[in-house]
Amino acid sequence: MKKSHTFYIGVFVSLAYSGVASALSFETLPEPPMDLVVIDTPDDAGNSVELDWALSGTDIFNPLIENASDTDPSTIVATYSIERKVSDANGSELDESDLNWQKVSEAGAGESHWTDRTVERGWTYDYRICSVDNQGDSSTWCNGEPVTPVMQIFNMSKAWLAIFMLIFGGFIAYFINQARAGKPLWVRKIAGLEAIDEAVGRATEMGRPVLFVAGIQDINEIQTLAGLTVLSRVAKTAAEYGAQIEVPTCRSLVMAAARETVEAAYLSAGAPDAYQPDKIHYLTDEQFAFVAGVTGYMVREEPAACIYMGGFYAESLILAETGNHIGAIQVAGTAMPSQLPFFVASCDYTLIGEEFFAASAYLSGDPLQIGSLKGQDYGKFFSVLILVIGIFFASIISLSDSEDGLAVDSLNYINNNMLGSEGLGSFGGGDTDIEGDDS
């Protein structure tokens, strides 16, 4: 080979090398996300998959980047592109497209989690993720392990809830059986419920109606049902005394149910002819329009007794104060903690929370129902016991200023597993920030 040829080849090779090198050194692709972890969502029906990844090194929301402002602007991550393909359809027929990588979602910069809710139970999926910058350039792919979503038989995150319910249900069943066997059960007097007969009697003497409001919630709410059980008693007493009862409702279904309740009460009181279905009527679903209707009735007709039993919101005070102004005897019951102070301030008697739910059993005098109240009391005792144990461990931790040990593990377990959503779990496995926890 001639010397001149050797020279030209050398120049060509060096130019080609420098071209490749420069292309490599000015490559402006974003860095890929890392450590893609794909798991079947625990405690579900096998219809979702969870994806977690570590943020890209050029994602300015990545807390591991010390100087985000130094990041090359052309490589800053705009989104993460997530692709999926089916590797095993568990015997089902598949479209050709499902066997190839398909984009299923996009996550924004700074996001490191996504849940795929479009999976089929029993199929095996592969996932991969890449970062995409503002120019649309994609990084290399980060692949995850294949995953097969399966259905769990029992939602283990609610294991402790199930245990508490069984214990609580066991108490109730036990005391119902005790009552059935004839064992006398004592229940303290509830002044508010004792006052209902007095209120209806007063209305009868004055020849004025009794107003009953079963809250503003629909029939699928437990407070409305509890209200209707009290209505049953009020209607029966009114029928026996010959008093008139007025029941405006905020929901059509509540009106239908209340009519059945009142009709049956009049029937059992031996006064079916006195039942007037039009006295149980629908006003409106609108909260304040309902209040305007009821308070208008109160001011015009001046009922002698006003009974509010059910779920109430801001309208509670308007109702109770109007009743107070017309001089009616008022009894209220609700399980809305924020409305209780208003009722306490304006009504003669107030059933607070659990008293309201106990009303049905208390008023019926039925030993079976009274037994359930007794069971409820033991459930309360059990709850207080757990509270005391929690307070004991929290006090030890606070006094000793320790960050690990039996007390910390115990408190973590109570917080995360028994009262939280980590299920039965393992003792000592939690890592709750006790200082910042106010649950």
Place this chain on the structure above:
Amino acid sequence: MKRTVPLIIAIVAGFVLLIANFIPFAEDWGLTAQEWFNILAVGAMILGGGNLVKLHLMKISGQRKGWGYSVVTIGCFVGTLIFGLFKIGVHPNEIYPNVGWSGYYLEGGSGLWWIYQHMIVPLTSMMFAMLAFYVATAAFRAFRAKNTEATLLLVTAGVVLLGQTYAGVWLFEGWLPESMQWLRFDHLTEWVMNIPNTGGTRAITIGIALGVVATSLRILLGVDRSYLGQD
């Protein structure tokens, strides 16, 4: 039969919702039950509307006391119904420009939108604003220092009221020693709200939760049937 069928429906629906909470396979059952309820509620709306019209028409025809209000109610009811059903003032949807009623029923500027924005919203706000006066009258009655408990309530309420305003800080500025700063109304308010108030609320909430479970069990087991009109 009239009581047995509703009882069975209540028990079955209750158990379905209970099971759906713990068994992943059944989690859709709860949603289905909720959809059934929504369908029933829509049907019942016709029942409620019919009842409303019937009662007010009876009142008008009998010219009973306050029948003028019933005329207003029926007028508003029918007017709103017409504006809503016939989509008066609603422009056709861009996708279906030739279909007269294809627009959104609450489109800005439409008749129903106008009724909502200029009648329902102000009236609702007016009712809500009246709460302030009712709070004042209720507070006046509740805070009278009749006995020890009422006096304690009055003092606590006074501290919390002042503590929520700048007066809670201003009153103690400049003269209260550093070691006594906890006596400032804003600090006392924080303590009252975080410790006794939270404790009391939680006690009530736990009682309510247990009451809900006990009532639900009574209904699910068929022990309590009073909501159906039976003792």
